[in-house]
Amino acid sequence: MRLTEYLLPTLKETPADAEIVSHRLMLRSGMIRKVAAGIYTYLPLGLRSVRKVEQIVREEMDRAGAMELLMPMVLPAELWQESGRWEQYGKELLRLRDRKNSEFCLSPTHEEVITDVVRGTVRSYRQLPLNLYQIQGKFRDEIRPRFGLMRGREFIMKDAYSFDIDDVSADSSYDKMYQAYQRIFKRCGLDFRAVEADTGNIGGSSSHEFMVLAEAGEDAIVSCDSCEYAANVEKAQMRMDRQTVPEPTAELQLVGTPQRKTIAEVAQFLELPQSRLIKTLLVETDGGEQLAVLLRGDRELNEIKLCRLLDCLEVTMLSEEAVQQLTGAPSGFAGPVDLSCRILADNEVRTMADSVIGANQADAHYLGANVGRDFQVSEFADLRQAVAGDGCPRCDGTLQSWRGIEVGHVFKLGTKYSQALGAKVLNANGKDVPLVMGCYGIGIGRTVAAAIEQNYDDSGIIFPMPIAPFQVIITLLNPKDEQVREAGGQLYDQLLRAGIEVLLDDRDERPGSKFKDAELIGIPIRVTVGNRALKEDAFEVQKRKDGERQMMAVADTAAWLIDEVKRELAE
């Protein structure tokens, strides 16, 4: 493309509401434009990168034996009522009515539709396994869209669904997708990790998230420094180093702690490390049960682990009034002694002796508290958030922590949807069995954004070759100069003929502006055409990545570029 004919609205100034690098750079480089909160137009340049990622995804899905189809985005309520999710899904599901007042929704995901398709078309195990995917716009009415394409309401997603006759076969389908994802993100030039993940409310037995490592990531993950273990902190376990239950050495003793409510305040006041305290969190399940959760003072509760243990969807902290009612004291002084509700504790609490706990009376704590002697715990479990430095649950290694951007997620679904929607086939014994499903998502736009989070500098984006909107940019320093136009034009034609995606900056701008734009939009290789170098019968070639310039004979340049682009694509 010639830039004089291309829509490239780059911005010198940074739009005020762009918080993270990728959002800022995508706006500045003219890749996207905001239409409404969490809703974006992909401008020509942005769309090219999106298409690159889509194409890589397509090739790898096809290679893994999946078939592409396309389902509608507007779905009838009936289908969602059948699976029960019309009621369950909540406000994230954007509901609408047609002119006949029938109810519809904008689909945030397609388990129902795909299951409906398959139950109507697949009758026998001989037709399995089956893996169907689509690349399509999705809509989720997020509470708080932010960070540009990172968390939009409308977004492009690849979603695939596998159908198998039994668990063994389903595991193999899952594994194929896992491998395909490894290839996809590798080809996109990303530094990523596959981590064990919580399955959330989509259900299913097992799941991995593909996390691109980046500071701006919304997820925290941990990984072992000596084995392959890696997990989302929502799911991450840790090794229990000390299993012994220590003997109490101190008596239970009431101590005044005026106005000291938080762990930090109490620890400082008593001149003890926070790890000598036990914090008592009072929560209520969505089922209405109130209970206490004990953790070492310096630890954080992992609500997901707690919910799993309690088999509920959410827990909330008790209000000030409820705390007062349950403990007889203002919040900040709750403790497990003589508490009337059920008391759960993190495994670590079992290994603590002579601890500090709340006394259930205003401005007082107990010293020397011991489990079993001074208070009882109904159940110990893994309830705390893993942190860097914890022991790996699989080996002797130590966990490290990272921020990650979730670009892909693979799930073993089991028969949750096939059962709800009656998707069954006859097996080899002529018996009706529900299909065993898996589902596999990739956020396309998010992948582009994540790539930018990992590849940029002060001047702008540094696109990896496979997802760059153009592979080469030819900058004509003075497009009015006949010789420059001629030489640049010839190179441009040669590259086009070779199938190289090339942008010709033939705009009548000053060189500085063109250099700045080329760097901002991150084209991997730039060829500068100016009469100074042309006098030596040379072009100047510069890679965006390292900025190194080299002079190259005009006659050799096209062949070198073609070679170089292919080499980088194959990397």
Added chain:
RNA sequence: CGGGGUGUAGCGCAGCCUGGUAGCGCACCUGCCUUGGGAGCAGGGGGUCGGAGGUUCGAAUCCUCUCGCCCCGACCA
């Protein structure tokens, strides 16, 4: 949904407190000039000041309501 903020030209902002002809920088258009790192000069186009109502001789400015957007939190295949 709770807390905080903001809405004035495509983008970034000033003006609002203390009411009196709507401004600046960038971008855009024309001309001259310039051409290896976002030049310079001159001229020009573009705004129902988010919307509705109210107070006032007069509202971007004061009051009420409303909508959008942003940040923090809860939430989230």
